[in-house]
Amino acid sequence: MWITKPGPVTDDILLLGKEESCVYLIKGEEHTIIGGGMTYIVPDILNQFKKFVIDEKKITRLLILHSHFDHIGIAPFLKRRLPQMKVVGSARARELLSTPKVMDYNKDMNMALVAARGVEGKAKELGITIDDLVIDEVVKGGERVVWGGVELEIIDAPGHSSCSIAAYMPKARALFASDAGGIPFGEEIFASGNSDYDKYEESLRKFAGYDVDIHLAEHYGAFTEEEGRGFMARSIASAEETRRILEESYRRTKDIDKSSAEIAGELMKGAAEGYFLPKELMELVIRQMLKHIAKKVEID
Numbered sequence: 652m653w654i655t656k657p658g659p660v661t662d663d664i665l666l667l668g669k670e671e672s673c674v675y676l677i678k679g680e681e682h683t684i685i686g687g688g689m690t691y692i693v694p695d696i697l698n699q700f701k702k703f704v705i706d707e708k709k710i711t712r713l714l715i716l717h718s719h720f721d722h723i724g725i726a727p728f729l730k731r732r733l734p735q736m737k738v739v740g741s742a743r744a745r746e747l748l749s750t751p752k753v754m755d756y757n758k759d760m761n762m763a764l765v766a767a768r769g770v771e772g773k774a775k776e777l778g779i780t781i782d783d784l785v786i787d788e789v790v791k792g793g794e795r796v797v798w799g800g801v802e803l804e805i806i807d808a809p810g811h812s813s814c815s816i817a818a819y820m821p822k823a824r825a826l827f828a829s830d831a832g833g834i835p836f837g838e839e840i841f842a843s844g845n846s847d848y849d850k851y852e853e854s855l856r857k858f859a860g861y862d863v864d865i866h867l868a869e870h871y872g873a874f875t876e877e878e879g880r881g882f883m884a885r886s887i888a889s890a891e892e893t894r895r896i897l898e899e900s901y902r903r904t905k906d907i908d909k910s911s912a913e914i915a916g917e918l919m920k921g922a923a924e925g926y927f928l929p930k931e932l933m934e935l936v937i938r939q940m941l942k943h944i945a946k947k948v949e950i951d
Contacts, residue, residue: 652879655872657699660865661823663801666873667699668692672721673869675827677820679799681711685818685827686869690724690761691768693779707733712798715740715786716829717815718747720760722869727782737787741807743814745786754783792816808832808858810844810851817858825865826883832858833886835871840882841918842890845939848897849947852890859883897937897944907945911938 654660655670665676667684674686674696682705688696700707710733713726718740726738740748747753758781765774773779790796792807806817808831815831826832831854833840844851866874866882874882900910915934 652875653872654875657695658703660867660873660875661825664820664823664825664865664867664873665703665705666867667696668725669695670872671870672724673867673872674725675867675873676705676710677799677801677803679801680709681799682706682709683798683801683803684710684713684729685716685867686829687713687715687723687726688869689721689764690728690774690779690781691765691770693725693728693777694770694773696725696729697777708735709799710736712737712739712788714790714803714818714827715744716817716827716869717741717812717831718744718753718757719812719830720757722829723748723757723784724761724781727784728777728779730784731778731782738784739788739790740786741791741814741816742789744816745789747814748784748786754781757781757784790816806857808854810847810849810854812846815846815854817854819861819863823865824862825867826858826861826863827867828858829869832866832868832883833889835868836918840886840889842886842893843936843940844890844893844943845936848894848940848943852887852894855883855887855890859887893940894944897941898948901941901945901948907938907941910941911935914941 657666660666663678666673668674668688669692672689672692674684674688677683715723761781790805792805794805796803804819808815808817811831818827830843834843865879904910911934915937919930
């Protein structure tokens with residue numbers, strides 16, 4: 652089953668936000684939010700707290716799985732609204748989010764999307780802004796944490812970004828992989844090894860070693876039952892095919908910019924209308940991956 656609308660995934664896991672920007676609330680004696688989403692979903696989140704009768708005072712942690720702009724956007728607002736809530740992430744995410752250049756970009760992108768989505772009035776009414784974001788608590792791969800009675804295993808998952816981590820919930824056999832596990836792209840999975848393509852594929856193989864029934868993506872929803880169990884095999888196959896396409900294009904053009912534009916153009920033909928990543932950003936992502944792939948091709 653592929654769940655794209657806000658609502659229960661299991662009795663203990665609730666999908667919140669919007670289809671293209673998902674976060675998850677884990678219910679326990681205390682509640683944990685996994686994923687930081689984009690700022691323009693804040694009004695939806697607040698409405699969903701009411702709709703699903705969530706006691707905001709029980710939300711004590713927000714776990715950021717990586718520091719990209721589309722995965723940290725709700726954290727500053729919720730941190731102000733919920734003073735008991737700690738923001739948790741990797742040491743590398745803390746380092747990046749303390750860098751003015753990174754946070755300025757994150758702020759600019761999120762506020763541009765607030766305007767593009769037509770929620771400026773609501774944002775002003777609610778006092779939604781993007782402040783500097785501090786990671787209060789650092790976690791690392793191999794740690795097992797118990798938050799509000801719910802056990803999570805933290806997994807180092809570099810490759811999509813240098814700061815990527817994932818969380819595995821043994822009780823539900825649920826993997827919160829964010830973009831490190833691949834991004835649902837229509838009926839396909841987009842392999843987004845932006846930071847280091849080799850490490851991205853290594854992270855996918857690491858995920859494949861877990862007993863997973865539920866795969867929870869931060870773009871375009873959660874996959875359960877057969878779709879959940881099969882997600883990682885599909886993601887690995889997509890990564891292998893994407894590497895082949897990148898290598899073939901670069902060998903032919905010997906030009907990273909030309910190949911980036913060519914591949915992004917072909918990919919976006921298959922993108923659904925309103926896909927969260929515009930062609931310009933898709934091209935940037937492809938260029939980042941090609942820089943890594945080109946070095947490997949030249950060595951070969």
